[in-house]
Amino acid sequence: MTCETPATGGSARDRFERMHDEIRTRICLLDYAPGTRLSEEALAAELGTSRTPLRRVLARLESEGLLQSVHGVGTFVTDVDLRELVQTFRVRLELAELIGRLDPVAPSAALLAEFRVLQARSKTLRDDPDPRRFAQINMDFFIALMRLTANQPLREMSxxxxxxxxxxxxxxxxxxxxxxKDEVEVFDREIDDILRAVELGDLQAAALIRRAHISMSFERMRKAAAGVTGAAVTP
Amino acid sequence: MTCETPATGGSARDRFERMHDEIRTRICLLDYAPGTRLSEEALAAELGTSRTPLRRVLARLESEGLLQSVHGVGTFVTDVDLRELVQTFRVRLELAELIGRLDPVAPSAALLAEFRVLQARSKTLRDDPDPRRFAQINMDFFIALMRLTANQPLREMSxxxxxxxxxxxxxxxxxxxxxxKDEVEVFDREIDDILRAVELGDLQAAALIRRAHISMSFERMRKAAAGVTGAAVTP
DNA sequence: TGATGATTCGTTGTGCACAACTTGTCGGGG
DNA sequence: CCCCGACAAGTTGTGCACAACGAATCATCA
Structure with a gap:
């Protein structure tokens, strides 16, 4: 089923990074939904390794707030409560703006090309909306945006x-x-707008547009959630 | 020799945190200077545990950028090059200001008392300057400042x-x-100024003062280092 | 004498067996 | 019928032995 040579090859550090990115992607794409219990033994077997190196990866993901291990019980995918969500988004907004102000770098031709590919992928998304593909493209777009700053600590935090x-x-x-469909539409416009600013070399503008979209995205989410929790409280 | 019950007691998580904080303190107080090689076996023995849990701690410290492990060679305390230092301080400045703007909380009586204790400790430092004690007080002051915001992610990043x-x-x-002596003098004034703002309930002002001091502290350091590297280049 | 290759040593990474711990179940007693 | 305690199953945490790897050393040869 898995195709991307999950197990052998490369140094220990490479293997660690591969496993880490793989599991993180699964969590962020909801293949492992919040609350899911992860079996160390099964995962280790699937990834073609033993518990020891896998536990290293799980510990890292725990420090990143995506997992939580409890002795004698299991390791579970975390959920994010509203309070934490609000706080995190407040910081994300500020960091998004800093991307344009702290150590901005003119994008290479390769990066520009990558942006255009993402733009194209976004267009195809409009014809055939799929949540998972949407999330994947969104993630790739985010990673591309990070390359607009040379400030490594800022990247890391973001x-x-x-x-x-x-x-x-x-x-x-x-x-x-x-x-x-609405979100896809909005996202498509976001890429268009940001790419326009990037092509102009105005990274600060690009960052401001990004900040605005993160803010609005969160606001839409918050309002929708408030409508639900306000109407139906524990069925 | 070590007195603070380094080994047994509490849950696995508590032991992890104790070991982590202990080693981190040693690194930050230069008990382990940059470049020092840490022996996993010796450290595990000293902390009264085995390599396995210790390696968890070391991996965490590596993800925090304080250590670096190389297969077959050793684990070394990292150094920070100028480029990384500059980038980090740029972000620290911004985050310091955010402490006063994002989810500020009025300090409890206990926290205020703690600030006054720190103020007193700073005064004693003026009479008997000692780099290590200075660093320790500076660290405690930083941790106290973090408690002025309820924004957990912001705390973590800072x-x-x-x-x-x-x-x-x-x-x-x-x-x-x-x-x-100069640094001690400046630090003492910083505490005085910030404490005045905190007692007034103006956390935003406190954060701005803090930001200014971080900026100036870095500037003094940068200038001094530039003077040296400009004069004596690799003897 | 200088260079080169095998070797030895010490270190980190891995796999496995067992200990520590929690949860759910089952049986007995009030 | 309910409650409580012991037990069993399953999970994460720990310790240890060995494999993988890198650097320094020493012997050998040109």
């Missing part, structure tokens, strides 16, 4: 917060709290 | 960046690049 909260947004889509 | 760079500042003091 990524940390992004990966911690993005699955909640995806969850809202799966739960039909927010409309998939 | 701490991460603080612990990654503070030892470079201490290194400059030990190397007499910057004058200990």
């Amino acid at each position: 990524e940390r917060l992004y990966f911690r909260t993005t699955r909640i947004w995806l969850k809202s889509i799966f739960a039909s709290l927010i409309d998939l | 701490e991460r960046l603080y612990f990654r760079t503070t030892r470079i500042w201490l290194k400059s003091i030990f190397a007499s690049l910057i004058d200990l």
